[in-house]
Amino acid sequence: MGKGVARSTAEPMGYSRWLLRAHSLLVFVFFYAPIVVLVVYSFNKSAVVGKWTGFSLSWYGDFLANDNIQRSIWISVKVCVASTVISVVLGTLAALSIERFRWWGQKAFDAVLYLPIIIPDVTMAVMMLVFFGETAELFNVIPGVDLTDGLEKLVLSHVAFNISFVSVVVRARLAGLDASMEEAAADLYASRWQVFRRVTLPQIMPGVLGGALLAVTLSLDDVVVSSFVSGVGATPVSVYVFGMLRKGVSPLINAVSVVILVASMALVVASLVLERATSSQKGK
C-alpha cells in the first residue's frame, strides 16, 4: 500500500510527465513499426519493394514453390531439434552438478561454462571453422561419423554454445528452490532416480522449458557460426536468407522473413502463455 503511494510520487509532474509518456510511446513505435512495415510490404503486388500497387499473396506462393528455401528450412528444423535436445540434457545435468554438489575443479568448470555466453559470434565462428578444419579427418576415422556433410558440424557447434545458456536458465531456477524437499524425499527412502524424477524435475521444469526455448531461438537465429561451418549440402535457412538479402531487397525475402518472424514470435507467445499457466497452477 505504502509502496503504491510512494510509486506515484516517483512519476514526474507537469510537462515532464507527458514527455515521459510520449517518449515511451515513441520507443514502442520504434520497436514495432519496422516489423509492421515488413509484414505489410510482403503482401505488396509490386516487385519494387517501396511502391504499393495492391494486395497480393503471390510472394507467399513463390516462397512455397521455392525448393531451396523449403530444403533449408528442414535443415534448420533438424539442427534445431537435435541441438536443443542434446544441450537441454547436458545443460540441465551441468546445472544440477554445480548448484547441488561441491566438487574439486567446480569453479573452473563454472568459469568455462560462462565463456560461450559472452564470446562474440565471430570468435565462436572462427573457433569452429579452425577446429573442424584441423580435426575433421580425425573425426571421420571414427566409424559411422562423417562430418563432410555439414549437418553434424552444425549440430555440434550449436550444442557448444547452447549448453551454457540452458544451464544458466536452469541454475537460476534451482537457486530459488529449497533443497529440503529433495532431502525429505531421500529420507523417505526414495531412490536417487525417484528423487530426481518426482521432486527435482517437476520443480525445475519451468527452467528447463525456458532453457529449451532459448536454445531453439539461438539455434534458429544463428547466422555467423552456421555460415562458417555449414557445407554446400546443408545450408540452414538463416544462412540462406542472409545470402539472399546481402544481394538486396525483394518482396520474396519479405515473405520469407514474415514466415520466420511469425514462427519465432509464436514460439515466444506460446512460452509466455505456458509460463503463466504453470505459475497460476502453482498459485492454487
Add this chain to the structure above:
Amino acid sequence: MPAVATQGLEHQAERAKSRQGFLLGLPAIVYLLVFFVIPLGIVIAYSFATRTRSGRTELNDWNVEAYRRLGEDVVRAVAFRSLWIAVLTTVVCLVLAYPLAYFISTRSPAVRNMMLVGVMIPFWSNFLIRTYAWRVLLDSDGLFTQMVSAVGLGDGRILFTSNAVILGLVYGYLPFMVLPLYASIERIDWSLVEGARDLYASGWMAFRRVVWPLSRPGVIAGSILVFVPSFGAFVTPAILGGNKKGLMGSYIVDQFLDARNGPLGASLSVVVLGVMLVGTLIYFRQGGRTL
C-alpha cells in the same frame, strides 16, 4: 574411538556425494572440453603461427608477427571505427531506454507486465529479420527515406553508412538495455524519493541524487550488454553498412575467408575476446545477473 569412526564415515559419504556431482557434470565437461576449449586453444595457437605464401596457416615457427600487425594503420582504423560505433550505439540505447525503463517501473503491476512483454517480443524475435526490416525502410524508395525527405530533413539516404549501422544496432540491442535498467529501477525503494521531496528537493534533484545513483548497476549492466555485441557485430554491418567500411567483425571474417590470413584473424579474435572478458568482469563486479 567411535567418534573417529563416524567422522570417517561422514568423510566417505561426502566424497561419494562430491564424486556423484562431478559425474553429473561430466558429459557437459567433456563436451565443452572437446568442442569449446580445444577450438579456443587452436585459435590462440593460430595467432602465434606462420602464414605460408599460399595463405595456409602452419602450426610451426611460433612468432608474434600477427600481434605486431595489430599496430598497423589499417587494423587500428578498423578497431577504432568499431569502438566508436559501439560507444555511440551504447549511448543512444541508454538515452532511449532509461526514460522507458523508468516509465515502466512507475506503472501498476498489470500494465508493467504487459509493457515488459512488449519489450521481450522483439528481443526474442529473429535478429536477422529485424535487421532486414530496416533494410526495407532505408531503401532509396523505402518508407523511412521518403518520410525524412518529405519532412525536409535532407534526402534521408543513410543506407550503407555508419549511421545506418548504428540505427540497426540500436534497434537490435535496445531490449538488452531496457531489461537490466528496468530490473534496477524497479527495485528502488520509492520512499527514498518521497523523503527527498519532503526535504524540498526538486523533482530533478531527487532524480539526480537518489534514483540515478541507485540505478547505476542497471546502467552499467545494460551498457556492457549492448557494447559487447555491438563491438563484434557482423550481421548488422553486412546488411545495413554494405561492408564497404570494415568493422571488426567483418574484418575478422575477411581474414579467414578472403585474405586467407589465419594468424591475423586469430589474433584479432583473441583481442575481441579479451575486450569481452574485461567487460564481463566489470559486469559481475557490479553484481549484475539481471539477465
